[in-house]
Amino acid sequence: MKLLYSPGTCSLAPHLVLEEIGEPYEIEFVSNRDGSTRTEAFLKINPKGQIPVLMDGDSLITEVPAILFYLAAKHPNSNLMPNDPFRMSRMIEWMNWLAVTQATAISGYYRPDKYSKIKERHAEIVDNSLIKAHEQYILFDQKLRDGLWVAESFSIVDPYLMVLFRWGNMIGIDMSKFSNLTRHAHAMEARDATKTVLRKEDISIWG
Numbered sequence: 001m002k003l004l005y006s007p008g009t010c011s012l013a014p015h016l017v018l019e020e021i022g023e024p025y026e027i028e029f030v031s032n033r034d035g036s037t038r039t040e041a042f043l044k045i046n047p048k049g050q051i052p053v054l055m056d057g058d059s060l061i062t063e064v065p066a067i068l069f070y071l072a073a074k075h076p077n078s079n080l081m082p083n084d085p086f087r088m089s090r091m092i093e094w095m096n097w098l099a100v101t102q103a104t105a106i107s108g109y110y111r112p113d114k115y116s117k118i119k120e121r122h123a124e125i126v127d128n129s130l131i132k133a134h135e136q137y138i139l140f141d142q143k144l145r146d147g148l149w150v151a152e153s154f155s156i157v158d159p160y161l162m163v164l165f166r167w168g169n170m171i172g173i174d175m176s177k178f179s180n181l182t183r184h185a186h187a188m189e190a191r192d193a194t195k196t197v198l199r200k201e202d203i204s205i206w207g
């Protein structure tokens with residue numbers, strides 16, 4: 001299996017899950033910043049022009065949630081998905097929330113040009129992104145008050161939440177005021193797989 005990734009981006013979530021599974025895998029750096037995701041060769045791999053991409057033999061998988069579900073389903077012994085219907089629905093709820101609402105909100109902070117070609121509007125888009133992201137972190141923190149992990153036990157959505165927590169630090173939000181999210185980030189950081197991947201990507205959760 002090979003993951004096309006760029007340090008600290010959303011590809012960090014599948015990278016963490018690959019490491020959790022503990023079987024050999026490869027990673028290949030494709031920058032999301034220097035046009036590498038827009039080359040003819042890359043667009044043949046992913047016409048959406050984005051990482052992450054997971055390659056497993058002839059199977060090619062894109063979109064963070066799809067990659068995470070693929071990895072969990074392919075490695076049932078790793079217990080990375082709950083069987084209980086309610087806990088499964090909780091995991092999917094968060095997966096959707098992170099991918100659709102929060103990652104989209106934060107993309108406006110980094111890439112306001114995707115939302116308007118008019119440069120004068122970019123500062124407002126960045127401000128709105130920060131406001132929207134902040135609102136979601138408040139809700140995440142409230143929802144996480146009943147337990148350490150999102151779906152009672154550790155699952156594929158927890159690494160993804162850690163990625164989005166890290167992004168909060170990166171965009172200058174004071175994440176320390178979210179005590180439940182901070183506890184979750186510390187629990188993630190304590191895992192061997194997380195330590196290995198943070199070292200490989202040469203990044204920190206804290207900014």
Ligand SMILES: N[C@@H](CCC(=O)N[C@@H](CS)C(=O)NCC(=O)O)C(=O)O
Pocket residue numbers: 009010011032033037049050051052062063064065099
């Ligand atoms: N919905 C996609 C989002 C992927 C995405 O936004 N990837 C970013 C890095 S986090 C990227 O490759 N950006 C380059 C670009 O959009 O030009 C997913 O869940 O995988």
